[in-house]
Amino acid sequence: MSLTQSLILIALLIAASAFFSLAEISLAASRRLRLRQMADEGDARADRVLRVQEQPGHYFTVVQIGLNAVAILGGVVGEGAFSPTFVQFFEQWTSPEAAARWAFACSFVVVISLFLVFADLFPKRLGMADPERLAVRMVGPMNVLITTFKPLVWLFTRSTDGLFKLLGMPLQRDEKITSADILAMTEAGARAGVLAVREQQVIANVFELDTRLVSSVMTSRDRIAWFQKDDPESVLRARIVAEPFSAYPVCDGDIDHVLGYVDAKDMFQRVLSGQPLALDQGVPLHKALVVPDRLSLTEVLEQFQQAHEDFAVIVNEYSLVVGVITLNDVMSTVMGDLVSGLDEEPQIIRRDDNSWLIDGVTPIQDVLRALDIEALPHPDEYETMAGFLMVMLRRVPRRTDRVVAGGYTFEVMDVDSYRIDQVMVTRGTASIN
Template sequence: MTLGQNLLLLLALLIAAAFFSVAEIALAASRRLRLRQLAEAGDTRAEEVLRVQQQPGHYFTAVQIGVNGLAILGGIVGEGVFSPTFSGFLARWLEPELAGTLGFIGSFVLVTSLFIVLTDLIPKQAGMAEPEHLALRVIGPMRILVRIFSPLVWLYSRTADQLMRLLRLPTRRDERITSDDILALAEAGTRSGVLARGEQRIIENIFELDTRTVESAMTHRDRIAWFLQDDPEDIIRARIAEEPFSTYPVCRGDIDHVVGYVDTRDLYQRLLNGQSIALTDPKLIHKVLVVPDRLTLAEVLEQFRQVGEDFAMIVNEYSLIVGLVTLNDVMSTVMGELVSPGDEEFIIQRDDHSWLIDGATPIQDVGRVLGIEDELHGEEYETLAGFLMEALRRVPRRTDIVNLGGYQFEVMDVDTYRVDQVLVTRTAPVPPAGASAAGQLPD
């Protein structure tokens, strides 16, 4: 063969090897979710790719036969094309034997470099950029090649399967999608601009419903507006006007003895009809849902669904009321910063380096805003106030300071024993996750 024919043959081998390389990476990198969407849209090629992904053994065997066979042929052709040329060129200055050796080495390096760049790096980068599109393009030709190579495919596949069983290696890809996979996709979508930051936050909050306890979203005991069952009507009217809510717990004697709740719609209806709104009327009192304080928000939502309520009282292990939670509280936790601006803000950023935070703020929210989720974790506390108590080992007082993760937490206001406001100031760059930090008491 002439030099031109050999070069054309080498070019054909490079193109064929590049095809097999694209076929390999496109199938491996194709996203099943995207392929399902294409299949549901009527693309039969997507269905074929999905089937091959389930059992890719024969497909990859054919790919490897093609890749390795073409690489060997390319080496033979390339050595025949370039080695004599290089050797003849070097023989002008070197001995024939040395020139022949260096010519062979030069030919080997050149052909190997061509195969690395043109049949491996470029095709695989292109395949990673648009895997589904390329997988659909190559699935037809690859199906034909699998049939052509079927005897060799069967032999090599059987050999590989037996060796994998012997080595106890998995033969199928785990297609289960975990919450971590979804969160990673959401983060990638935010970085690429497909998702807004607030939308990603909602997705993260939804998955946190299984880990957040109801205490992180409840209205605390000392903030609950409630009625005694024997309260006179003028007190009921005054309290509704001062603290307007849709529902109020009704108690006997004190808040720890809840007999039910009253809906303000029922009270308004009675007022419009000129009827009494005294809570001694059993028709006004609805049965209240009572849940333990260790339930997660996901479990509370399930309780709401089962009983058809959107309001529950929360009790601790001593059967004392510790708070109240509504469906709106849970949804506000999910919506986060997208809730209406009329809602109470627990975290107020004063400037780039300081925040004013309510002591009742869930510790997960504090960690997320400050970027120190790994440091602000613990099973003994749910709120910022709980974290301060754990760090100080006592009830916090005004001017108490705790340092953690490059931030200073200073207690600004305490109402009786309740931590109202905490000033958080950045004191140093946030350390890497897992860095040790300890609480520091004031001098």
């Protein structure tokens, strides 16, 4: 075989090897969501690729048969094509035996380099750039090859399946998509500029609803504005002016005996129409939805939907009222600062690059996000910044108390009747006197 014929044959072998490399990487890198979208748009080839991904054994068997066969042939043809030329070159300076050894080594390096660049690196980088589009083009020819080499495919596939079973490994790829997968995709989209950072944060907040308890976003007991059932109109007006909310629980004697709630919109309409506001003179009293304090926000949303309500009273295991929550509270958790009121003081204020001022009732998830840390000690024992300090100190915190955790120093700045108002968080582990 002449040098020209050998070079043509090597080029064909490189092209064949590149085909198999491209077929392999495009199938492995193809995203099922994108393939499903293409199939729904009418591309039948995408549906075939999806089926191959579910049972890829025959496909990859053909790929490996092709790659290994081509590699062996390439080595044989390459050595025969380049060795004579290299022998003639090296015989000018060394003995025939040494020239043959050097010629073999050089032929090996040339053939390996050609196959490495043109049959491996280039097609695989090409396949990673647009795997779905290439996979749908490759699936037809690969199906023909699977049929052609069916006996060999069957033999090698059964041998591989037996090895997998022996090792106790799954034969099929797990295609379950978890919330972590979706969050990872949105984070990648935010880094790539496809999603705005705020949009990505909203998506992350939605997935947090399953893990955040209702107590992390409720209006706590000491902040609830409520009415006695026999309060005069002057008291109602004064309380509404002092503490404007969307709903007010109506109680009998104390806050733990809730009779229902009144909607601020109903009271506003009565004021506009000149009607009295006294609770015994026609103000609509709505039945209060009561939920336990161990529910997640997702479960509270389901309760709102089932009861067709947007206001709930939260009780603990002793049937004592610990707070109230509205649908707007839950949605504000999802939307974050996109819906924060302009006159509402934020719970987390960043003072500089290394310090934050944090309200004691701030949900711990918001604290972790602001400080960019994964977790704090004993994460299952508290829901708020104040709860974290109580768990760490094992007592009610006092002003100037400090806790060091996660590479940060947490110092209590203000306490009002055992309630932690402000906590100073500083990056670094300052010494505690």
